[in-house]
Amino acid sequence: MIEIKNIHKEFDGKVVLDGVDGCFQKGKINMVIGGSGTGKSVLLKCMIGILKPEQGKVLYDGRDFVTASNDTIKSIRREMGVLFQGGALFDSKTVLENVRFPLDILTQQSLEEKNERALICLQRVGLEAAASQMPSDISGGMKKRVGIARAIVMNPKYLFCDEPNSGLDPLTAVKIDLLIQEITKEFNITTVVISHDMNSVLRMGEYVIFLKEGKKLWEGSNKTLMSTEVPALQEFLSTKLH
Numbered sequence: 001m002i003e004i005k006n007i008h009k010e011f012d013g014k015v016v017l018d019g020v021d022g023c024f025q026k027g028k029i030n031m032v033i034g035g036s037g038t039g040k041s042v043l044l045k046c047m048i049g050i051l052k053p054e055q056g057k058v059l060y061d062g063r064d065f066v067t068a069s070n071d072t073i074k075s076i077r078r079e080m081g082v083l084f085q086g087g088a089l090f091d092s093k094t095v096l097e098n099v100r101f102p103l104d105i106l107t108q109q110s111l112e113e114k115n116e117r118a119l120i121c122l123q124r125v126g127l128e129a130a131a132s133q134m135p136s137d138i139s140g141g142m143k144k145r146v147g148i149a150r151a152i153v154m155n156p157k158y159l160f161c162d163e164p165n166s167g168l169d170p171l172t173a174v175k176i177d178l179l180i181q182e183i184t185k186e187f188n189i190t191t192v193v194i195s196h197d198m199n200s201v202l203r204m205g206e207y208v209i210f211l212k213e214g215k216k217l218w219e220g221s222n223k224t225l226m227s228t229e230v231p232a233l234q235e236f237l238s239t240k241l242h
């Protein structure tokens with residue numbers, strides 16, 4: 001479980017996150033939604049330690065990431081998998097080398113062990129046949145799958161996905177959502193997904209927080225989302241679902 005408490009973040013006096021709370025459960029797809037510029041990516045960056053909030057706590061199963069010692073930060077980082085927007089693959093590495101990369105920098109395993117683990121993860125996303133291909137030779141959907149394989153290669157407890165569907169056609173988007181859902185359940189991961197895609201939110205958002213201008217204005221499940229009485233969320237939904 002990840003709990004965020006009273007997160008504040010500002011840049012040059014401009015408040016971007018204003019006291020955001022949330023509780024992201026294990027084995028569930030937790031989603032952060034909201035319009036453009038409302039602080040979703042900044043929240044994700046505060047959660048994974050790319051940015052430091054001025055105030056607030058990010059508790060990983062009770063361990064506060066914001067004030068943790070370097071050793072605790074390192075061990076929590078090893079428990080995180082991140083699927084970056086666009087996949088963020090290294091163009092000069094093969095698919096297998098991309099998936100193996102976290103093992104190369106974070107473990108002392110032999111090359112054989114690392115390749116074996118990377119191949120298992122590639123199999124899990126249905127891409128073992130593409131192991132020796134270069135990222136430039138595979139489709140956008142395949143790149144996302146490689147990104148997912150890389151994100152799970154360290155057996156994470158926590159998985160973060162930033163706009164996993166961006167740039168994908170609707171059918172491929174559904175397949176990527178399904179894969180993220182299956183992996184979350186199969187390995188009992190606390191998964192946090194930032195999304196613009198309402199189809200995706202309605203399909204899989206077991207816990208959803210809605211941000212507007214850096215504040216959390218609503219939280220609930222995909223089942224209760226459409227009956228919200230929060231005007232800002234109603235307005236957001238009306239622009240997304242015509």
Ligand SMILES: Nc1ncnc2c1ncn2[C@@H]1O[C@H](COP(=O)(O)OP(=O)(O)OP(=O)(O)O)[C@@H](O)[C@H]1O
Pocket residue numbers: 011016034035036037038039040041042043
């Ligand atoms: N490093 C930074 N320095 C200054 N301002 C920043 C920085 N990062 C983000 N911001 C500002 O914080 C606000 C929130 O940005 P953020 O990227 O979190 O929005 P978002 O909700 O993810 O939007 P989108 O859906 O368009 O990606 C924006 O006004 C943005 O300009």
